[in-house]
Amino acid sequence: MENSRLVQADEVFTGDTDGPLSIAQDVTVVIEGTHRGTVGVLGSGALVVRGELLGTLTLESLATATIEGDVVGAVEIRVAGTLVIEADGRVAGPITNYGSCTNRGLRSGRVEGREPDDQPGSSVLEPVNGSGSFPPLPSRG
Helix, strand or coil, X not given: CCCCEEECCCEEECCEEECCEEECCCCEEEECCEEECCEEECCCCEEEECCEEECCEEECCCCEEEECCEEECCXXXXXXXXXXXXXXXXXXXXXXXXXXXXXXXXXXXXXXXXXXXXXXXXXXXXXXXXXXXXXXXXXXX
16 A cells, blocks of 8 residues: 555554554554554454544455454455454445455445355344445444
C-alpha cells in the first residue's frame, strides 16, 4: 500500500490512531482502540481487532484477521487469506472473498466471490427494503 506505515514488529494499538497501515509478514497487530484508515496484512501477517477499525481491510495470501470488535469498511480476502468474525465481532461493509471467511458474529454488506461460512448463532443483516443499502451496526450499549 502506497504511503502507508509498515509495521515490522508485533504491536498493540490503543486509543485513537489513524493513517494507512501495512502489517509485515510474521507480525501480529492488535487494535484495541479505534483506528481510522486502510489496513493491509501481508502474507503470514495477522491482525486482531478488539476495538474498531474504520477503513478498508485487505488480507493478502496467507494473511489472517480475527475480528472480536468492529470493522466498518470494505474487506478484501485474497486467495488463501483468512478472516474470522468471532461471536462478539461485527463487520459492516462489502466483503470480497477469494479465501476463507468464517462468521460466528454479525456481518452486513454485499458479498462478492465465495459466500462466507455463516456458523450457527451468527447474524447477517439484510439490505433495508431491498434498496441495496445496509443498516448501520447497532450500538453495543
